[in-house]
Amino acid sequence: MAERVDLLQGTLDLLILKSLIFGPLHGWGVSKWIRQASDDVLQINQGSLYPALYRLEDRGWVGAKWGISPDGRRAKFYSLTAKGRKQLAEERTEWRRFAVAIEQVLQVR
Amino acid sequence: MDREMDEEMRLHVALESEELGRGGMNAEEATRRARLAFGDIESHKEVARESRGVLWLDDLAADVRYAVRGVLRAPAYTTIAALTLAVGIGATTGVVSIVDAVVLRALPYRDAGSLAAILERAEKGSDRTPSYPAYKDYLTAVGGPVAGIAFGHGGQVPFRTANGLERVIAYRVSPGFFPLMGTHALLGREFAPVEERAGGPAVAVISFGLWRHELGGDPGVIGRVIDLDSVPTTIVGVMQEEFNYPQFTQLWLPIAPVESRWAPLQSREVHADSWTIVRLRAPRDSAAAAAALGVVASRLAAEYPASSAHWSAVDFWPMSKQVVGDISGTLYTLAGAALLVLLLACANIATLTLIRGSVRARELAVRVALGASQGRIARQLCTEIAVIGLAGGVGGMLLAAGIVRTVRQVMGARLPRSSELAVDSRLFAIGIAVALFATMVVSLAPVLRSTRLAVADRLHGGSRDSGIGRRDSIVRSGLVAVQVTLAVTLLLSAGLLLQSFRRLYAIPDDYDTAHIATAAIFPPSPAYDRPTDAAALYGRLRDAVARVPGVDAVAIVNHIGGILPTPVEIAGRPQDGSGRNTAYYLTASSDYPRAMGFRMVRGRWLNDADMRSPEASGFVINESMAKRFFDGEDPLGRIITVHRASQARADIGQPISGPILGVMSDVHWQGQENRVEPEVYVPYTREVWPWITLVAHARYPGRVAPDIRKAVFSVDPNIPLSAENSYTGVATPKGGISFDRRELALTMIGAFAVVALLLAAIGLYGVVAYGVTQRTRELGIRKALGATSSDVARLVLGGVGKLVAGGVVVGLVGGFVATRLIGSMLFHTAPTDPLTFAMVPSTLIVVALIAAWWPTRRAMRIQPTDALRTD
Numbered sequence A: 001m002a003e004r005v006d007l008l009q010g011t012l013d014l015l016i017l018k019s020l021i022f023g024p025l026h027g028w029g030v031s032k033w034i035r036q037a038s039d040d041v042l043q044i045n046q047g048s049l050y051p052a053l054y055r056l057e058d059r060g061w062v063g064a065k066w067g068i069s070p071d072g073r074r075a076k077f078y079s080l081t082a083k084g085r086k087q088l089a090e091e092r093t094e095w096r097r098f099a100v101a102i103e104q105v106l107q108v109r
Numbered sequence B: 001m002d003r004e005m006d007e008e009m010r011l012h013v014a015l016e017s018e019e020l021g022r023g024g025m026n027a028e029e030a031t032r033r034a035r036l037a038f039g040d041i042e043s044h045k046e047v048a049r050e051s052r053g054v055l056w057l058d059d060l061a062a063d064v065r066y067a068v069r070g071v072l073r074a075p076a077y078t079t080i081a082a083l084t085l086a087v088g089i090g091a092t093t094g095v096v097s098i099v100d101a102v103v104l105r106a107l108p109y110r111d112a113g114s115l116a117a118i119l120e121r122a123e124k125g126s127d128r129t130p131s132y133p134a135y136k137d138y139l140t141a142v143g144g145p146v147a148g149i150a151f152g153h154g155g156q157v158p159f160r161t162a163n164g165l166e167r168v169i170a171y172r173v174s175p176g177f178f179p180l181m182g183t184h185a186l187l188g189r190e191f192a193p194v195e196e197r198a199g200g201p202a203v204a205v206i207s208f209g210l211w212r213h214e215l216g217g218d219p220g221v222i223g224r225v226i227d228l229d230s231v232p233t234t235i236v237g238v239m240q241e242e243f244n245y246p247q248f249t250q251l252w253l254p255i256a257p258v259e260s261r262w263a264p265l266q267s268r269e270v271h272a273d274s275w276t277i278v279r280l281r282a283p284r285d286s287a288a289a290a291a292a293l294g295v296v297a298s299r300l301a302a303e304y305p306a307s308s309a310h311w312s313a314v315d316f317w318p319m320s321k322q323v324v325g326d327i328s329g330t331l332y333t334l335a336g337a338a339l340l341v342l343l344l345a346c347a348n349i350a351t352l353t354l355i356r357g358s359v360r361a362r363e364l365a366v367r368v369a370l371g372a373s374q375g376r377i378a379r380q381l382c383t384e385i386a387v388i389g390l391a392g393g394v395g396g397m398l399l400a401a402g403i404v405r406t407v408r409q410v411m412g413a414r415l416p417r418s419s420e421l422a423v424d425s426r427l428f429a430i431g432i433a434v435a436l437f438a439t440m441v442v443s444l445a446p447v448l449r450s451t452r453l454a455v456a457d458r459l460h461g462g463s464r465d466s467g468i469g470r471r472d473s474i475v476r477s478g479l480v481a482v483q484v485t486l487a488v489t490l491l492l493s494a495g496l497l498l499q500s501f502r503r504l505y506a507i508p509d510d511y512d513t514a515h516i517a518t519a520a521i522f523p524p525s526p527a528y529d530r531p532t533d534a535a536a537l538y539g540r541l542r543d544a545v546a547r548v549p550g551v552d553a554v555a556i557v558n559h560i561g562g563i564l565p566t567p568v569e570i571a572g573r574p575q576d577g578s579g580r581n582t583a584y585y586l587t588a589s590s591d592y593p594r595a596m597g598f599r600m601v602r603g604r605w606l607n608d609a610d611m612r613s614p615e616a617s618g619f620v621i622n623e624s625m626a627k628r629f630f631d632g633e634d635p636l637g638r639i640i641t642v643h644r645a646s647q648a649r650a651d652i653g654q655p656i657s658g659p660i661l662g663v664m665s666d667v668h669w670q671g672q673e674n675r676v677e678p679e680v681y682v683p684y685t686r687e688v689w690p691w692i693t694l695v696a697h698a699r700y701p702g703r704v705a706p707d708i709r710k711a712v713f714s715v716d717p718n719i720p721l722s723a724e725n726s727y728t729g730v731a732t733p734k735g736g737i738s739f740d741r742r743e744l745a746l747t748m749i750g751a752f753a754v755v756a757l758l759l760a761a762i763g764l765y766g767v768v769a770y771g772v773t774q775r776t777r778e779l780g781i782r783k784a785l786g787a788t789s790s791d792v793a794r795l796v797l798g799g800v801g802k803l804v805a806g807g808v809v810v811g812l813v814g815g816f817v818a819t820r821l822i823g824s825m826l827f828h829t830a831p832t833d834p835l836t837f838a839m840v841p842s843t844l845i846v847v848a849l850i851a852a853w854w855p856t857r858r859a860m861r862i863q864p865t866d867a868l869r870t871d
Helices: A009-022 A025-039 A046-059 A082-107 B001-023 B025-037 B043-052 B055-073 B075-104 B133-141 B177-181 B206-214 B284-305 B320-322 B326-360 B361-369 B373-414 B425-452 B455-460 B467-506 B531-546 B594-597 B608-612 B623-630 B701-715 B739-772 B776-786 B791-820 B834-860 B864-869
Strands: A062-068 A074-080 B115-121 B147-160 B163-174 B185-188 B203-206 B226-227 B231-239 B251-254 B274-280 B313-318 B516-521 B551-557 B565-570 B582-588 B601-604 B619-622 B640-644 B655-664 B678-683 B692-698
Touching: A009 A025, A009 A046, A009 A062, A009 A074, A009 A082, A009 B864, A025 A046, A025 A074, A025 B001, A025 B601, A046 A062, A046 A074, A046 B001, A046 B043, A074 A082, A074 B001, B001 B025, B001 B043, B043 B284, B055 B075, B055 B373, B075 B326, B075 B373, B075 B425, B075 B739, B115 B284, B115 B320, B133 B147, B133 B274, B133 B284, B147 B177, B147 B284, B177 B274, B206 B231, B226 B320, B274 B284, B284 B313, B313 B320, B326 B361, B326 B425, B326 B467, B326 B739, B326 B791, B373 B425, B373 B739, B467 B739, B467 B791, B467 B834, B516 B701, B531 B551, B531 B692, B551 B594, B565 B623, B582 B640, B594 B692, B619 B623, B619 B640, B623 B655, B692 B701, B739 B776, B739 B791, B739 B834, B776 B791, B776 B864, B791 B834
Parallel strands: B163 B251, B203 B231, B582 B678, B619 B655
Antiparallel strands: A062 A074, B115 B274, B115 B313, B147 B163, B147 B226, B147 B274, B185 B231, B203 B251, B226 B231, B516 B692, B551 B582, B551 B692, B565 B582, B565 B640, B601 B655, B619 B678, B640 B655
């Protein structure tokens, strides 16, 4: 198992929003998607996942609904709202600028 | 919310473990890894909850649910605690609301502290109200400290309604009366200057009560014309409900229209049925104002020696005292008793809560072990107490409302400002807050302390007596002793009042109160203005009523019991101009003793011959007058001179003389506790009073009352006599409940005392029962070592006895002090009445023994094996 990388809260929000872009997922689904999409590098600390999901729900960036999972179990599914989509775009731009800036600093000889 | 999170997170763990299982791990290992990876579900939930910001609300809801469950699990404790709280709060709030409404609340006049009644004072100290001419003289002193003076004269006026002729109480007022009092009309307006002058239009301002009851509360009443004393009178205003000056007034009229043609107003001799009110510039100007008016009084004493010599000073009687009268003492006493009950209730609840807290010590220790913080536990206990408080509060509110409503009904008109009685919700809130706070303070500290003990101690040691436990039991015992003390104090007061009551009512009435019907007759003007016409009317009325079947005897009297004093001179004795020798002046017919049921002590009553030739007849006096004026000598045949006292007759003050024909027994018209004053009776034909009271003796007064009314109407249908059983109609002894202040005090304090006894008994039972449970192991060991059941009983009862004895001793001391305060309400009973002081402690000891009986029996039945089984 790869090492767990601690994620800043803002970054976690960004990843969660992105994970939902292809459709609704339940909590475990979000954590699995992020793991797979990052080739097992990013393992979400479960203690942060659900609080983050609830926070996003409070802010209106994701919506939550109880439904039936493909294997017949009851689960709470989170989906991206229109506001959430907008937020995702903004945060993505923000993140790029941030990442570019860090790289720029590290490149200085 | 909680369940959802739970479900969500459990699913997560399940899915994770399945995933791991697919990767080759066995199921058990997979589950374990998954759980580990996820971490503690509970703390995640807590974090998640906190992050959502509704943590405290959830906790509160949980607390309330827990509290309600806990409360339902211990129904006995809850019911008793809630009832105790209800009684304590309800009693206090009810009584204090009454005190507040009657005594403390401000009067509905502007700056009521600046209003007072003017009384003229004689050199030897007696008071009288000024006459109308004197009032006009006092007006010259207006200015500076005296902001204004008003005069009002009260009387009964015939008022024609749809139901016939009624009598209403009217108050004729001088110009500027309402502005001086500082009140405004509720509907319409007060008098205009043109209406307050002679020759102005006939107008009236009516009271709220009259408007509501006789005129149907019609909002269009302003401008309505009513028939008052055969004069069409226009209603210009309706007064507010709280304005009730003087008490029972139903309408106000200007004095100007009758000023010049009404004899009582012209005379300086008339000092009855009126009030002269002064408004001071400020309350502190009282002395200066009294001095200024005193100057006028001295001048009047010099200018009019016949009426005013020796009356040269002026006193003020503050409006507040005038309205409230002498009931404030009684009310304060009741408030004190109610507060004692509240204290007792607080002590009781604290005891119960302490005991319950000790019982739950283990449960609380477990919760501490499971991670509950002290703050959380304290909050939960507070919530529990608050739930009980809510239940008790509702009960208390109902009780307070019931008390207020009952007092208003049974005291009725006897209580001043009774229309303003209502439960004061501020007091109620304060009461509940005080009770809950006291309970929490007393019971939280020890309970919390016990949770700080090492948890292990609590779980293993069970109910072992530790140092902390001993301190608790001292507090408990102390609380019970306090309850006993308070109960003793209340019981002593109730006992004394009961004794006083018994003594008062053991005295038989001086006259036959149960078989008398009376009717006040006001002959209409002008048909009977001449004395001969009035006298003839009275004779016809007496004859008509005598013919009513069921009536044994009828008599005429001007007043029942004296109210108008007259100077008396005795022939052969030097004149004493000091005004000390006065007696009450009464006129009556020949059948008065038979109608009223009193007896003659010497000589005879006035007879028909006296009525036919009154100038040649004499007078009858009562025992008090014989004693005061003749002190041992035989009064029969002695010539005395009295002075005519009828205000409506022009010959008021004229001296009339005659021999004393007989002495009647003293009658306590005003009740046994008041002294009987000297009275002299004049034949009704010699002094024809403008109005009289017919007194009819009948076996069943209630049954003959309607026939009496019919008989009166058959003589003259214009005589106003209402159909009610009251002073405006034919009055008969009422069978219903009608309390005076003494009966009110007795009933309420008696009720408080009984409740106090009950509460103290419950508290005692609780403490003893708990004590026995605590000491089960100890008592079992004692039994094993050879103690008998009676030894055990003696041990338990000994403890109880010490507790009760301590409480009783302190209670007796406290009661001794407290009962001095009710001394004014006692009749022929000393505040240290030995019977009461002996009976109360005995009663309490008996009750305490009964309360402790059941736990003692349980203690006696403890087997040594029980000691081992207790854990």
